[in-house]
Amino acid sequence: MRDKKDEAPAGRGAQDASAGKRGERRTFIKFLILVLLSAAGGALVGIAGVKLIKTGFTPVIPAQAAGVLRMAAPWANLVLGAGMLAGILLRIRTYRKIRAAWDGEDEDAAERMDEVLTDVLIATAVGQILGYFFFGLGMYALLPVMDRSGEGALAAILGIIFLTAVCIASQKRAVDLVKEVNPEKRGNVYDMRFHKVWIESCDELERLRIYQASYRAYKATQAACLILWILCFTGMLLFDAGLFPIVVVTAVWMTSCIGYLTGCRKKNDKSRW
Amino acid sequence: MPLSNHLKEQRAKLGVNQSEMGRLTGVSRQTISQIERGDYSPSVTLALKLAKVCGVTVEDIFSYEEDEHER
Numbered sequence: 001m002r003d004k005k006d007e008a009p010a011g012r013g014a015q016d017a018s019a020g021k022r023g024e025r026r027t028f029i030k031f032l033i034l035v036l037l038s039a040a041g042g043a044l045v046g047i048a049g050v051k052l053i054k055t056g057f058t059p060v061i062p063a064q065a066a067g068v069l070r071m072a073a074p075w076a077n078l079v080l081g082a083g084m085l086a087g088i089l090l091r092i093r094t095y096r097k098i099r100a101a102w103d104g105e106d107e108d109a110a111e112r113m114d115e116v117l118t119d120v121l122i123a124t125a126v127g128q129i130l131g132y133f134f135f136g137l138g139m140y141a142l143l144p145v146m147d148r149s150g151e152g153a154l155a156a157i158l159g160i161i162f163l164t165a166v167c168i169a170s171q172k173r174a175v176d177l178v179k180e181v182n183p184e185k186r187g188n189v190y191d192m193r194f195h196k197v198w199i200e201s202c203d204e205l206e207r208l209r210i211y212q213a214s215y216r217a218y219k220a221t222q223a224a225c226l227i228l229w230i231l232c233f234t235g236m237l238l239f240d241a242g243l244f245p246i247v248v249v250t251a252v253w254m255t256s257c258i259g260y261l262t263g264c265r266k267k268n269d270k271s272r273w
Numbered sequence: 274m275p276l277s278n279h280l281k282e283q284r285a286k287l288g289v290n291q292s293e294m295g296r297l298t299g300v301s302r303q304t305i306s307q308i309e310r311g312d313y314s315p316s317v318t319l320a321l322k323l324a325k326v327c328g329v330t331v332e333d334i335f336s337y338e339e340d341e342h343e344r
Contacts, residue, residue, distance in 0.1 A: 104290045107306055114303070181292070182301050203300035205313050 074138035074152040077131050077159025081166045084127045088170045091116050091123075095177060113181070120174040124167040131163040218260050225253035278335045281309045283327040298322045 095116040102109045138156035172189040175198075179185045186201035187194045199210060228249045235241035284294050284305075291309075292302040300319065307313035308323075315323070324331045 104292055110302065110306070182295075184296070184299070184301065203304050204316050204319060205304040205307060206301060 069137070070141040070152075073134060073141040074156035075159065076134040076138065077163045078155060080127060080130060080134065081159065081163035084123060084163070084170070085166050088120050088123060088166075088173075091120050092173060092177070099177075099181075117174050117178055120170055124170045124174075127163060128167045131160055131167070135160040218256060221256045222253070225249055225256065229253070276314045276335060276337055277311065278308065280305070280323065280334055283323075283329060283334055284309075287327060294326070297326045 095113055098109050098113050098116070102113065135156055138152070138159070142152050142156065168189065175185075175187070175189050184201060184203075185198065187198035191197065199207065202210065229246065232241065232245035232249050235245060236243065284291070287294070289297065291305045295302045295305045298305075298319065299322070304313065304315075308315055320331050320335055324334055327334065
């Protein structure tokens with residue numbers, strides 16, 4: 001005969017299972033609504049696009065704007081690099097002040113030091129990506145007048161070299177400052193194996209944070225790729241942007257997805273946790 | 274968080290700061306700080322290492338207190 005005490009957990013288990021199924025159904029309905037709304041949104045954009053094309057609409061950058069772009073874009077990286085250098089030097093000076101006053105125990109000061117160095121690393125990462133963008137933009141703006149705009153082309157090339165040098169030197173400085181406070185850290189920014197060596201010198205909490213941040217980045221990339229694909233598809237239909245942007249977005253999307261999934265499989269197969 | 278700890282007290286007895294404690298246990302100062310504040314529950318390996326460095330048992334540093342609503 002079963003005791004009442006034994007029956008109670010079994011009853012709760014059945015209730016939990018039923019609640020779980022209800023929750024699953026609700027989630028599925030929400031998902032279905034989202035899919036239908038997305039499909040309706042896509043259809044609307046498509047219809048609007050086709051109608052716009054029928055009116056003879058073609059996106060043209062006004063001649064004056066194109067002229068300003070042509071003059072400014074090649075110099076953008078030099079300006080960005082100089083601005084970044086000044087900003088980063090100021091942040092490093094702030095770091096040095098906090099570090100000089102730090103007694104090794106004050107957690108607020110330690111957090112401020114971490115924040116300053118994180119600011120520097122974020123600035124260099126974003127700066128480098130912007131640098132590639134402005135270099136592309138500069139070259140695009142110069143293409144039609146390349147034969148008579150030697151100084152613009154030179155500025156674009158010097159700009160990307162200068163910006164890259166600022167970013168790498170700033171990363172090196174920030175990493176060296178981290179190593180001063182955390183001597184267990186290993187890795188040299190100039191070494192191609194820097195990331196691998198750095199992670200190997202991180203402890204369990206730091207690795208956990210890196211892995212969590214990587215997962216967030218993966219999810220953000222997935223969302224961004226979907227949005228970019230829609231934009232590229234719309235661009236292909238409306239602005240005659242061609243198939244190339246869609247191929248590029250698909251390549252990035254696939255790389256992110258396969259990299260993540262094969263990484264998960266490797267972890268399941270071999271890793272010790 | 275159901276895991277509470279006395280790492281700060283044990284570290285004070287040992288007379289070392291967070292950076293030195295990190296060096297002794299092979300982790301960063303930030304990790305020691307997060308454990309002391311109860312923001313991070315360390316792995317079994319690290320908990321055992323901390324206990325060994327302090328010369329006490331793991332239970333002297335960490336204690337698990339189950340929340341009423343988690344039962």
